[in-house]
Amino acid sequence: MSDNENIEIAIEHQQDRQRFIIPFDSYEAVLEYQLSGKDIDFSRTFVPNELRGKGLAERLVRHGLKWAKSQDLTIQASCWYVQKFLKN
Template identity: 65%
Template sequence: MTAPLIQHQAEQQRFVLQLDGAEAVLDYSLSGNCINFHHTFVPPAFRGKGLAEKLVRHGLAWAKSQQYQLSASCWYVQKFLR
């Protein structure tokens, strides 16, 4: 399995990893210069492979590069903001 590419779907405010017909997703919402990461999902068949972490690290790096103020109502993303 080659390393899947993370797509930023800005119109839908999400980052997506395509996985053999399934999608792992990191959803966010923007309000002014604040970004809230509110949902992470990895299909059950692909869990335990570090895909959610890849999505979160990618999303946070992008948000920092855009100079957004970071917040997370998703418990998983909160772990990366501590």
């Protein structure tokens, strides 16, 4: 099923909480980071069971990495999932 592209997804950047989220119904998919000067560490991705399999974690990570690059940040990832995107 490839309905993923039809889902309207709004990614919110909550800079005060150092995270990106996708709110969906009463759930949130989350990408958390720690910012220290010009260094950013993407530390955690979380997608609730109800939202899994929709590609939300990948969208969050791609969005977060794009934002970090646009800010000229040095990117690290202690989150294993984000590390997969840095290797490519």
